[in-house]
Amino acid sequence: MDVETASSRVPDGGLLYLGDGGLETTMIGERGFELPEFASFVMLRDSDGRDALRAYYRDYIGIAREGGTGFVLDTPTWRASPGWGEKLGYTRAAIADVNRDAVELAMEIRAAEESQSTLIAICGAIGPEGDAYHPETVLSAAEAEEYHSDQIRAFAAADVDMVGALTLTYADEAIGIAAAAGTEGIPVSISFTLETDGRLPSGEELGEAIEKVDAATAGAAAYFMVNCAHPTHFASVLAAGGPWIERLGGIRANASRRSHAELDEMTEIDSGDPEELGTEYRAFRDLLPNTRVLGGCCGTDARHVASVCRHWQS
Numbered sequence: 331m332d333v334e335t336a337s338s339r340v341p342d343g344g345l346l347y348l349g350d351g352g353l354e355t356t357m358i359g360e361r362g363f364e365l366p367e368f369a370s371f372v373m374l375r376d377s378d379g380r381d382a383l384r385a386y387y388r389d390y391i392g393i394a395r396e397g398g399t400g401f402v403l404d405t406p407t408w409r410a411s412p413g414w415g416e417k418l419g420y421t422r423a424a425i426a427d428v429n430r431d432a433v434e435l436a437m438e439i440r441a442a443e444e445s446q447s448t449l450i451a452i453c454g455a456i457g458p459e460g461d462a463y464h465p466e467t468v469l470s471a472a473e474a475e476e477y478h479s480d481q482i483r484a485f486a487a488a489d490v491d492m493v494g495a496l497t498l499t500y501a502d503e504a505i506g507i508a509a510a511a512g513t514e515g516i517p518v519s520i521s522f523t524l525e526t527d528g529r530l531p532s533g534e535e536l537g538e539a540i541e542k543v544d545a546a547t548a549g550a551a552a553y554f555m556v557n558c559a560h561p562t563h564f565a566s567v568l569a570a571g572g573p574w575i576e577r578l579g580g581i582r583a584n585a586s587r588r589s590h591a592e593l594d595e596m597t598e599i600d601s602g603d604p605e606e607l608g609t610e611y612r613a614f615r616d617l618l619p620n621t622r623v624l625g626g627c628c629g630t631d632a633r634h635v636a637s638v639c640r641h642w643q644s
Contacts, residue, residue: 341400346643350386351631357370357382407429453492482510492518493507507520518550521580521582555582556582558583561613578620580621582626604636604637612644
């Protein structure tokens with residue numbers, strides 16, 4: 331469909347975009363898939379997995395269509411980086427193919443579902459080098475740039491609209507990712523995860539981390555987000571505000587109020603209350619003037635994102 335250039339699909343504040351929910355928790359808890367190392371990219375290997383991904387994304391595109399928003403289609407590649415690929419038996423070449431295959435599927439879905447009123451931005455999803463709940467390694471910015479370059483290069487070659495780093499736990503990794511995206515000339519969003527005290531797992535304050543990344547990269551990120559934390563974990567941080575709040579462009583919160591440590595120990599998915607989550611997002615609307623993307627993370631599904639969209643626009 332010849333509607334817009336790739337650059338015009340990148341969320342810029344002119345149009346609200348929805349994201350999806352908790353892809354991995356949905357596929358494990360609701361659809362019965364096994365995802366080793368929480369790696370949803372393994373679903374690309376067979377027709378059943380691909381069909382489930384198509385159905386999953388189409389549910390959210392339908393919510394976006396009904397709500398009059400755009401949709402950010404994050405590829406199922408949060409774990410498709412060299413280190414995680416190696417743990418699952420993939421060579422660097424094979425994991426690069428995975429990233430390209432994921433974009434190919436996203437392109438297919440967009441070709442079938444996009445319209446003038448429902449733009450779909452294809453975003454190559456990037457996860458942290460280490461564990462998003464309790465990382466055991468910390469990379470320098472230069473090391474992070476080198477580590478993530480393969481995946482970002484594969485996305486750029488596949489012609490995504492942008493890349494998005496999710497669930498990052500410290501600022502230096504975000505700096506490296508932004509630098510690697512800049513080398514490839516591709517827009518990037520940076521999303522940090524927060525603990526129950528509103529700080530990154532590294533102990534950095536959210537505003538401190540955003541300002542550090544901006545200072546080191548000359549403001550290279552298109553926008554920042556928060557994901558994989560419940561709104562009650564960071565409400566006081568947003569209320570306190572600061573100049574950095576204008577750089578915060580999205581939220582993808584967890585359904586559960588539990589801490590990361592508690593979620594790690596659970597044997598069932600905590601899906602919380604979709605309506606309550608929608609009202610909690612709505613309370614942030616006046617605090618976040620530059621919101622571009624709203625979606626969910628662990629434990630959320632289409633019910634949660636529909637509630638968030640409805641309450642935000644009320």
